Amino acid sequence: MALAQRLLRDIAELQSDPYPFIKWIPHEDNIRKACLILTPENQVPIHLSVTIPLEFPLQPPAIKCDTRITHPNVFGDYICATILNTAEGYTPAYTLKGIAIQILSFFTSENLEQDHGFQVVNLKSYSERHGSSTRQYICWSRECNSGMRVSPVIVPRHINQMDIDEPVTTATPTSNEGQDATPITDPATNESPIATLSDEILVMLCESLEDETLVNFSRTWNRIGGPSGLVSKFNIVRNRELQCFVLKKPFQQTQLGVGVRVDFRGRTGTIASEFDLISKDAFFVHGVRKSVQGVGTALWMPLPLSRSHYSRVQQCTINYLREIGDAARMDNPSSAEVVYHFMTDIIVKLSDTTVSNSHRQDQKTTLKHASEKAIESYFHLFHILLCLATCDNSIVQKANSMLENFLDGQTSKVHCPNLSHLLLAVLISDVDFTQDLLVAIITETITRNVVWMLDRKGADMPELAYLETDAVCDYRLSRTFQASATSYRLLMFFNLFRRTIARATGPDRKSLTVMCDALFDAHGAPPFGAAAQLAAQVKDIQKVNDFYGFLEIMDVEHMPTKQEMTELLRDCVEASMEYGYSVWGISQTAAKRLRDGYGRNYAEIHTFFRGRSSGWPASHGNDPRGQAGGRGRGSDRGRGRGRRGGGGNVRGGRGAIRGGRGGGRGRG
Structure with a gap:
C-alpha cells in the first residue's frame, strides 16, 4: 500500500507541476505504464515507453527508447544509463519527475560521461561522425495519439489526489462574502485585501502552493519571504523536506x-x-x-x-x-552516552573531511555542504539529548557529578574516561562553565594527547620526549599543537557550539525545557543562520595552527606567555608518564639526537603506550626523571610531588593558563 501511494504521489507531481520539454502520459488502463515524451528544442520529439515495477521506488522503472536516435549510449531501444541500470546510480529518493529530468539531460547535454575508462563523449561531434538518423516514432496508444500529436494529458479515472494524502482543510475569509472587493488602489485604504488575512490563513495558503509558486510569492512580499517572514517563521520550506526519502511520507503521517x-x-x-x-x-x-x-x-x-x-x-x-x-x-x-559518542564522531569526521578536501579545487562548495549538513546533524542529536534529559533528571544529575568531580581534581582517565563526554555534559549540566573548568579541560586534553604525539602509531614525534631546558621552545609550541590538531579542533567546535546555543549562566541560564521547545518549534533545525555561521567558523578552525589561536577561540581570558606555555607543555609530558597514560619509550639522550636532526635508530625507540610488550629498556631503568608521588598544581613550577596546588595556577609554567578565580585543584 505504501509503495502504491508513493507511485500515485509521483504521478500527481508530474501532472500538477510539469517540467518544460517533458510530457508524461499515463495509460488509462494500467497505471504502471506510460509514454514519456521529451521535446528538446530544435529536435525531433523522443518517445520513451515506461514500465513501473511493483517494487517501485525500491527498483527503478524500465524505460525503452522507441524513437530511432543516434546516441553513444542508446542501442536499439536499450538506454545505457546508470540511473536505470545500476544499483550505484539509482536511489529510491528519485521521483518519476526527477528520473525524467535526468533522462532529458541524458539526451540534451553537450557532453556525456561514460562509465568505462572515465571517457567523456561530445554528443554533437558523435552525431557528426556517425550521422544523425533520428526518426519520428508513431505511438498508437489512445492516450498518446499517433505521430506524436500529443493531446492533453488524460488522467486515469482512478487517480485521485484525495486518495494519496490526508484532506487539506482550507480556510477563506467570509466577512466580505457577497460584497464587492475594495480596489487595491483605493486611496482610502491603499491595502490589498490579502494583506488583511491572518498569519494562520496565509500559512495555509503557502502550504498549498507548488514550490516554484511559493518562491515567487516569497520574492514579491516581505511578509511572506522576508527575514522574519512566514516562510521562515513557520518553517514552511523545511516542513516540505521532512519526509521519508523512500515513501515520500511526511513526519505527520x-x-x-x-x-x-x-x-x-x-x-x-x-x-x-x-x-x-x-x-x-x-x-x-x-x-x-x-x-x-x-x-x-x-x-x-x-x-x-x-x-x-x-x-x-x-x-x-x-x-x-x-x-x-x-x-x-x-x-x-546509557542512552545519553550513546548520543555523546555520536556527537563526538560527527565532529571528528567533519574535521577529517575538511582536511582531506583542502587540496580540491571545489573546496569551498564541498566544505560548506559537508559542514552545514554535519552541523544540522549535530543539532538533531543535541535535540535528542535534550529530550532525554528533560524526561530523565538522572541524566542531568550524572552530568553535574562529572563536572563537579572534575573541578575537584578527579580528572584522570579512571574518574573521567572520555573528555568529549564531559564537554557535552556541560551543555545540559546545572554547573556553570567557568574559566577554572575550561582551563582544567584544556590542560587534561594536552596531557592525554602526549602518548599519541610521541608514538609511531600516532603523530610519531618521539623527539618531543626530550625535555629541553630552554625557557622558550618554539619547536615544542608548534609541533605539540600539530600532533593533535583534530583533538583541539573538537574542543574549538564545542566552544563555538556552546556560544551558539547561548544557554548563559547564573539566573539568566536557559532551562533545558526552553531549549528543547525551541528545537521542537524548528523541527530540530539550527536557529536561522546558525548552520551557515558555524560552517564559516569551522573553516576558520582549520586555519588555526598554534596554541594561541586555539586558546583565543576557547575564550581563555588570561593568555600565557610563550615561556609559560613551553613550561606547561613540558609538564604535560611528565604528567602523562606519571599518570600512566604513557611510558618513556626513548631515553633523553636518544630523544635529543632526534631533536638535533640525526637519523633515527629504531632500536632506541620503543612504544610509548602503557602495557605494550616493548616498554622502556630494562638497562635504562624506568622514568629517567623519577616517578615519585602525585602531581601538584601549585603556584611553583608545578612539579611538586604529593602536595596540593595553590595560588590558582594550572600545573606548572608559573601559572601558564590561569583560571578566572585562581583555583586549580591539586593532586596529592
Missing part, C-alpha cells in the same frame, strides 16, 4: 528517523549517518539499507521532529540508542 552505521578502526566503533530521513516502515518493512547516496546502513534511529512526532517515537528511542551503543561495542552505555 509516519515515524521518521535516520539510518545509522558503525565503522571500526579500533576497539570501539565510530557511529555515522548521512542523516537522510527514512521512515520506520521503509527501513524495517521494505528493507531499505542505503542512504540517498548509496551508503550502507544497518541500524535505525528516530528523530524528535515535533512534539507529536516525538510522542510516537519516545518509547522506542532509548531502545534504538542502546542497540547502536551495543553495535559500537560501548561498555554498557
